[in-house]
Every structure is written in structure tokens, then in C-alpha cells.
Amino acid sequence: MKKVTMDDVARHSNVSKSTVSQYLNKRYDYMGVDTKRRIESAINELGYRPNFVARSLKQKRTSTIGVIIANILHSFSTKIVRAIEDVCNENDFHVIICNADDDPAKERKYINMLRSKQVDGIIVFPTGGNMELYQSMVSEKFPLIFVDRMLDELTVDTVLLDxxxxxxxxxxxxxxxxxxxxxxxxxxxxxxxxxxxxxxxxxxxxxxxxxxxxxxxxxxxxxxxxxxxxxxxxxxxxxxxxxxxxxxxxxxxxxxxxxxxxxxxxxxxxxxxxxxxxxxxxxxxxxxxxxxQPVFEMGKKAAELLLEKIKNAEREGIVQIYRFPPSLIVRRST
CATH class of the missing domain: 3.40.50.2300 (Response regulator)
Known part of the structure; x- marks a missing residue:
């Protein structure tokens, strides 16, 4: 079965290939309602699936981030990941989640795997056992955010509780x-x-x-x-x-x-x-x-910081530590 291409979608909807590209990238500013409807109909009728690999090579982005959590058994970790995923979904980014089990060797393996997959950035709950690897990412200006944990030797934007x-x-x-x-x-x-x-x-x-x-x-x-x-x-x-x-x-x-x-x-x-x-x-x-602790706000902040770094990769900024305030919820165990 012949693979459906962007050219096929363009011919079927009677628009240019660049217009289809603009539609796929959600650049609708100057696109009429009827044009969007025709392109959407052509995509559905032809069964077109965008080639994300080709697109990422052209844009030099994969629209994918990695999240390396310390221990997936902590409810804190799962809530943070949910908040990160919500923000990424709103911005059409994919998320690869890795569980390091607080093991530096496992964390190192996941960092290398994510970098080899060309993710655009990483959010990590650092074990502290891979200082040279963290430092190399900082030196490369690779978009990196720490959550829950600080490493005094490194200047990395960090989100955590007070x-x-x-x-x-x-x-x-x-x-x-x-x-x-x-x-x-x-x-x-x-x-x-x-x-x-x-x-x-x-x-x-x-x-x-x-x-x-x-x-x-x-x-x-x-x-x-x-x-x-x-x-x-x-x-x-x-x-x-x-x-x-x-x-x-x-x-x-x-x-x-x-x-x-x-x-x-x-x-x-x-x-x-x-x-x-x-x-x-x-x-x-x-x-x-x-x-x-305001977990969802913390996860949202981490994701927003990373996406901002990805979009403005060359911009130099002051590294900041974002501490969120806790609140006491009094019930009957005290």
C-alpha cells in the first residue's frame, strides 16, 4: 500500500503543500475556516500520518522531553509527572518517563538514552551521582531542570518545596x-x-x-x-x-x-x-x-521552565531556585 504524503493531502484538499505544513504546525493565523476544514477532511479520508522524524530533522526539534524521577512509588512523583504531562500536552510535546530508583547507574543509562533519542530537554530528580554528566549538559546549554533536589556544585534551575x-x-x-x-x-x-x-x-x-x-x-x-x-x-x-x-x-x-x-x-x-x-x-x-506541598503547581512550573528553555535555547538567564510554600492540614491524628 502506497504511503500517503503531504503532497497527496495538498492535492486532495486543493491547497499548497506549505499550507498543509502550516496546518500541521497549527499556524492558523491567516487560514480560512473552509481551508482548515478541507485539509482536515483530506487527512482523515487519506489516512495521512505526519512523519515526525522528518519534521524533527527539519526543525531540529523532536517536540519530546524526558522526565527522570527518583522513585515512581512516591505519590509525590506521580503527581509531579501528571502536572508536567498536562503542560506538555497543551504545548504538543511528548513525554518519556523514566524511573531511576535513586540509582546513579540507572539514572546515567536513562540520561544517555534520552540524549540519543534527541529529546529537546530533560526534567530530573537528580540522584547526585552523575555530576560530570549534569555538568556536561549545563556546559552544552542543554535544557535541564531539577525537581525536588538541589546540587550545590551546579547552577541549574530547580523547583522544590521549602x-x-x-x-x-x-x-x-x-x-x-x-x-x-x-x-x-x-x-x-x-x-x-x-x-x-x-x-x-x-x-x-x-x-x-x-x-x-x-x-x-x-x-x-x-x-x-x-x-x-x-x-x-x-x-x-x-x-x-x-x-x-x-x-x-x-x-x-x-x-x-x-x-x-x-x-x-x-x-x-x-x-x-x-x-x-x-x-x-x-x-x-x-x-x-x-x-x-503544592505538587501540581510545582510540576507545572518545572514544565513551563523547561519549555521556555527549549524555545529560547541561546538566551542566557539567571539560574533560579523556585521554592514553594507548604501548608499544614490539621485533622484528627494530632
Missing amino acids: NQEAAYIAVEHFLNLGHTRIGVITSSLIHKITPRVERIEGYKKALSENGVPIKDEYIKGLKVEDMKQGLREMFTSDEPPTAILACNDLSLIEVLNYVKENGLSIPDELALIGIDDDPFANIFSPPLTTVS
Whole structure:
């Protein structure tokens, strides 16, 4: 079967090939309604499919971006990706999503794959383990945006939460309720991932400013598989915490599992706050107090920044860090 070409569409709709090209690129400013209708009808009747490879070679763009997320199991990641995809869809960009599992080797493989596919830009939740690769993209002025995590050694536009403030307002809420034995648990701190480190800093700052001693045994930064043991150590100490801050959704789930397995009552025996307003927080019994981050706004900002960089690739600009404010949603777990 002969492949339908743009010339075929032009002849069938009685317009020039350049007019068809303008239609396909949505440049309708000087195109009449009848012309658009004829071209659309010809495309449908002939079954024409644009050759995106040929178009990308001509335009030197693929209208495709890559998104490399740290861990697809985090609800935060899926919401961010949804917001990015919404913006890209509105701008006729395609999105390739990759899950790095916080593994620098896996992240490196995906960066190289995306670059080989000639994506126009990349949004990445950086592991921090590929500094030379990040730096090479910066040096090339390749459109690059970081989300959720900063790397001090690099000047890259970054979108993230005000993480210190997120933990600070949670601990302050505990203190206002009379709690002084406050624990905190997050994912592993070994690689100094920005939100984890900053939330611990915010926790410590709130305690210090209120004259409450900081106890190392109340602070846990662990792999998910080690959190159960870490919680056991925390709650079997001489003075177990009466309140706990779970710094992300995975640690919150581990706390809830521990509470259930050990028959603890929320909030009578343990007050609980989670950072990230997970979908189940409002329907859990009792409903969970959470610190919410404006995830969709953050994802939208990341996508808009990247598309602006792609459209103005040669323009030099000041690198900026965009921090979004958290908000405390008080329910019945505190």
C-alpha cells in the first residue's frame, strides 16, 4: 500500500503543500475556516500520518522531553509527572518517563538514552551521582531542570518545596499541643538527598528555637526495609516519643504499619503528622494531619521552565531556585 504524503493531502484538499505544513504546525493565523476544514477532511479520508522524524530533522526539534524521577512509588512523583504531562500536552510535546530508583547507574543509562533519542530537554530528580554528566549538559546549554533536589556544585534551575519550613510547622504544631518527645523518620540520609536533609534541619530548628533538647535516638534516616526496626528502637527506649513526624509517604506507611502491629492508639498514645498530603490521609481512621506541598503547581512550573528553555535555547538567564510554600492540614491524628 502506497504511503500517503503531504503532497497527496495538498492535492486532495486543493491547497499548497506549505499550507498543509502550516496546518500541521497549527499556524492558523491567516487560514480560512473552509481551508482548515478541507485539509482536515483530506487527512482523515487519506489516512495521512505526519512523519515526525522528518519534521524533527527539519526543525531540529523532536517536540519530546524526558522526565527522570527518583522513585515512581512516591505519590509525590506521580503527581509531579501528571502536572508536567498536562503542560506538555497543551504545548504538543511528548513525554518519556523514566524511573531511576535513586540509582546513579540507572539514572546515567536513562540520561544517555534520552540524549540519543534527541529529546529537546530533560526534567530530573537528580540522584547526585552523575555530576560530570549534569555538568556536561549545563556546559552544552542543554535544557535541564531539577525537581525536588538541589546540587550545590551546579547552577541549574530547580523547583522544590521549602522543606525546612515543612518540618518546622509540623514540629511547631506538636509543641503547641504540649508534646516535647517528638520523633522523626525519613528515608536514608546517606546520599544527602535535599528534602530529607532539609526536613531534618527544620525539625531540629523548631526544637532548638523552643528550648527542647534534640535527641539522636528520636531521629531515624533509614532504608524502607530497615524502618520497622528503627521504629522499634525508638519506641522501646526509656522515654519513647509521644509524637512522630513522617517525612514522606513511604515512611508514613511504615509508621502506620508499626502502629497497627503494636496496637497503638492515634492520637491518644501517639500523635502523627506526615509530609505529603497522601490521598488516603483524609479517609484513614482517624484522618491524618499532614503537611501538604503544592505538587501540581510545582510540576507545572518545572514544565513551563523547561519549555521556555527549549524555545529560547541561546538566551542566557539567571539560574533560579523556585521554592514553594507548604501548608499544614490539621485533622484528627494530632
